Amino acid sequence: MSTSSPVTRIRDHATVRPHAVALRDKHLGVWREYTWEDYWEQVQLAGHAYLALGLEPGDRVAIHAENRPEWLIADMGALAARAASVGVYPTNPAAEVGYLLGDSGAKVILAEDQEQVDKTFEVLDQAPDLRKVVYLEPRGIRNRYDHELLMPWEDFLELGREHRDAHPDAIAATMDAAEPEDLATLIYTSGTTGPPKGAMLSIANVEFAIRILAEEGAFTDPPPGPDDLLLSYLPLSHVAERIFTTWFNASAGTQVNFAESAETVPANLREVQPTVLFGVPRIWEKLLAGVEIRLSGASWFKRKVAAYWLKVADRLGHQLVANGGAHTARTRLVYGIGYVVFYRALKDRLGMRKVRYAASGAAPIAPEVLRFFMGIGVPMHEVYGMTENTAVATANRPGRIRLGTVGEAHPGVEVRIDEATGEILTRHPGVFVGYWRKPEATAEVLGADGWLRTGDVGEWVEGTHLKITDRMKDIIITAGGKNISPSMIENELKASPYVREAIVVGDGRKYLTALIGIELDTVGEWAQRKQLGFSTYKDLTAKPEVVELISGVVKDVNTRLAQVEQVKEFRLLPKELDHEDGELTATQKVKRSAIAQMFDDTVSEMYARSSS
Structure with a gap:
């Protein structure tokens, strides 16, 4: 029996509900659907293609593209072939692409378009292990480039199809041989103080995150499921977006909708009306600023109505905060009136009318921003985690919110604060294996006893909720x-x-x-x-x-x-x-x-x- 992993879960969804929609993206202005059967078929073809290219267990595959179905297919296909994915941010300049390819030793890179292909070719001398550059968008490439490394996505999948015809059981056998300790992905850290480091996350790390965050509902109540809609728009190279897009989808069967671009996120939010929404502070701040802009340009009457109900929302936000995020009979009545008159239209405009769970993480956020969204009826929760612990640490739970904190430790997660330095430490099965090819750097943050030094300084609030005061280095x-x-x-x-x-x-x-x-x-x-x-x-x-x-x-x-x-x-x-x-x-x-x-x-x- 194969080790449970995101890719085995996709296979299971394809078996149980093959015609349900797993992924959606927009093509020429029209939403295009991928059923679980479609998704699993392409994952298998990608996995066979990697095997055809000679990839072996533990090899790395780089993915340099915006959020789109092919990102997940390339990622899960690598896992099916017992290879590990390496996310490359679309905004990475050529020098950083060269560093990531060289450091990871990636053998295949999925490059979205001519811009990303050009970056790869500019740094080929730094990537001696690279065997193939698979590109998605042919414009500017197909008729202008002639290089033995280049391969269009369609040919890549066809290579997988040919390999499957010749070796029909190869992927199944490879998946059956997988071990929990296998490397699932290398996620490179931000590099705020030096070159990025590749955090090694094993299948066991990822499965622990899935169990805690998705199956046991440490974030949402009830846990995410097939009826939930998500919008994927933050870079998939980041561990938080990987959780909400890839791993929630694979485990809980949520439907993922891919934003067309960073610029179209507001419009895509309105189209999709997601039920679960994650954002970094910058996103929530931008959405709040957008409300200010739209209202300033409205008619006198609309501005007066908005001003009144936003004041009410501010009071509601304060009362919700005082009550752990839960409504009283009075606040529910007031909000119900406001919903009919103003909040429903505002939330619809923001693309949040159906949001049952919203989270902010990855960086500190001003409490005022969270309180605004809580006041207009968006159930906001600040959460905490980092790449090195597979983003599993703490979260504010429905009804037990403490504004200004990142919440309580998840079940099965140990969190303590170093008495001497105030540094936050975590320990659980999701703590990473270590930094790729950097044992000294690993030893600096990961003790032999399994405690991870997060680099964050914090304190306890009411003995249960963790408050992060800053980064130690800042x-x-x-x-x-x-x-x-x-x-x-x-x-x-x-x-x-x-x-x-x-x-x-x-x-x-x-x-x-x-x-x-x-x-x-x-x-x-x-x-x-x-x-x-x-x-x-x-x-x-x-x-x-x-x-x-x-x-x-x-x-x-x-x-x-x-x-x-x-x-x-x-x-x-x-x-x-x-x-x-x-x-x-x-x-x-x-x-x-x-x-x-x-x-x-x-x-x-x-x-x-x-x-x-």
């Missing part, structure tokens, strides 16, 4: 010896719809300053209402009125902070931070060291000016 120690958590201050600033990025500075200094990036959409719309002309992002940030607008945000936040935590000076970033420029990681986390170096003169000027 804690600021001022010249006066005060320990400051910059992320808490940054989140307060980013709760404003006008602020996209905030980087608090002050290590070794007498006080704190900040570099702030504006939210172009909301500040641009505000400027138009004020009849302020501008041509570029940089031009907009140079407007004295915009500086004054953000100054108001900073002053408001300062009123809620202790004296030592207050931001004394700030400057607006003259550009939007970008992954390709090395300022953000692929998961949109700020690279503080890069920012400090890039804007060193600006920071120095703030301190020089303030002390003069």
